[in-house]
Amino acid sequence: VELDKGEFEPPCPRCGRPLTSALVGEDAMLDPRNAYATSKLAQEHLAASWATATSGRAIALRYHNVYGPRMPRDTPYAGVAAIFRSSLERGVAPRVFEDGAQRRDFIHVRDIAAANLAALTALADQRSASLRCYNVASGTPHTIGEMATALSAAYGAVIPIITGEYRLGDVRHVVADPAAAKRDLGFTAVVDFERGMQEFAEASLR
Numbered sequence: 001v002e003l004d005k006g007e008f009e010p011p012c013p014r015c016g017r018p019l020t021s022a023l024v025g026e027d028a029m030l031d032p033r034n035a036y037a038t039s040k041l042a043q044e045h046l047a048a049s050w051a052t053a054t055s056g057r058a059i060a061l062r063y064h065n066v067y068g069p070r071m072p073r074d075t076p077y078a079g080v081a082a083i084f085r086s087s088l089e090r091g092v093a094p095r096v097f098e099d100g101a102q103r104r105d106f107i108h109v110r111d112i113a114a115a116n117l118a119a120l121t122a123l124a125d126q127r128s129a130s131l132r133c134y135n136v137a138s139g140t141p142h143t144i145g146e147m148a149t150a151l152s153a154a155y156g157a158v159i160p161i162i163t164g165e166y167r168l169g170d171v172r173h174v175v176a177d178p179a180a181a182k183r184d185l186g187f188t189a190v191v192d193f194e195r196g197m198q199e200f201a202e203a204s205l206r
C-alpha cells in the first residue's frame, strides 16, 4: 500500500519514525530477503563447513554493485548498471524505479579484481582454518538516480526517467562498511565514481 502511494522509505518497525541509514558491517544480523541472497549465504555456509572439515582456509567476498567495461548487453539477469548502459546503447532512457533515492554502493570491476588479489594474498598468511567474510564496497554509496544521471550525462543525449515503479522484495538501501577489508586485506577501492562512470559509458558492452 505504501509503495503504491510512492512512500518508499521504510519506517522504523517499532516506533514508525523515519530511519537513518548507516554503513553495514560483516557481523550485522544476516537476513537474506530472496532466493538469490539466500543462495549466496548458503555458499558461505558451505565454505565454512569445508574449512572445518578439511582444516582449510577460505575468504568470502561480498561484492556490492559491480560496474565497468564489458558488462553484458541486454540481459534481464544483469544488475542495474548493465541494464542502464544497455538502454543508452539502444537510445532509450534508463528507467529508474521508486523515486530514485534508493542507495547502493557501486564498485568498479578493477577494484573487484584488486580485492580478489588482496584476498588471495591474505589467505596465504591466514593461520587458522576458518572462513572469513568481507564486504567489497567503495564505502561511498550513491542513489540509483545519481548513477543514472552520471552515466547518462557521460554517454550523452538521453535523460533518465524516474518511473515510480518498484520490485517487490527490493531492499531500499544497501550500503556496506569497507573497513574490515581495509584492515585485514589491505584493500581499498580507488576508482572514482564520476570517472568510473565516464569510462563505463565509453567502453563497449559484451
Ligand code: UD1
Residues within 6 Å of the ligand: 034, 036, 037, 040, 065, 077, 078, 079, 080, 081, 083, 084, 095, 096, 097, 098, 102, 104, 144, 166, 167, 170, 171, 174
Ligand atoms: C542484487 C541482485 C539481487 C539480489 C540482491 C541481494 C542482481 C541483478 N540483483 O540486487 O538479485 O537479491 O543483490 O543479494 O544481481 N533498478 C532500476 N531500474 C532497473 C533495474 C533496477 O531503477 O531497470 C533499481 C532497483 O529497483 C534497485 C537498484 O536499481 O533499487 C539496484 O538493483 P539491482 O541492480 O538489481 O541490484 P540489487 O537490488 O542490489
